[in-house]
Amino acid sequence: MYFQKNKYDMNKLICDSCGKSGARIRHITRSYGKGEDLLVIENIPVVSCPHCGESYLTAETLHEIERIKLHRRSWAKKRSVPVAVFA
Numbered sequence: 673m674y675f676q677k678n679k680y681d682m683n684k685l686i687c688d689s690c691g692k693s694g695a696r697i698r699h700i701t702r703s704y705g706k707g708e709d710l711l712v713i714e715n716i717p718v719v720s721c722p723h724c725g726e727s728y729l730t731a732e733t734l735h736e737i738e739r740i741k742l743h744r745r746s747w748a749k750k751r752s753v754p755v756a757v758f759a
Contacts, residue, residue: 685719687719687721687723687724687726688719688728689724690721690723690724690726692721692723694723696719696721696722697717697718697719697720698717698727699714699715699716700716700718701715702716702737704737704741711741711748716733716737717730718733
């Protein structure tokens with residue numbers, strides 16, 4: 673499920689891995705592809721559990737990521753970013 677701050681009490685989320693309450697939503701940035709096909713998606717909600725240490729994306733979030741990737745040409749904004757190679 674996609675989490676909205678006003679819709680869910682962040683202190684009552686239950687971890688899908690261990691079943692304990694107290695899971696939190698963190699927001700991350702992920703990159704997909706490489707070179708000319710690189711797409712960076714910011715502000716992705718991730719469920720993170722302080723009890724078992726698991727972090728995971730919900731099915732709804734994964735579907736939204738796929739939708740963003742599908743419409744990347746019309747939705748994405750071009751930005752220049754420095755890239756370093758670990759050697």
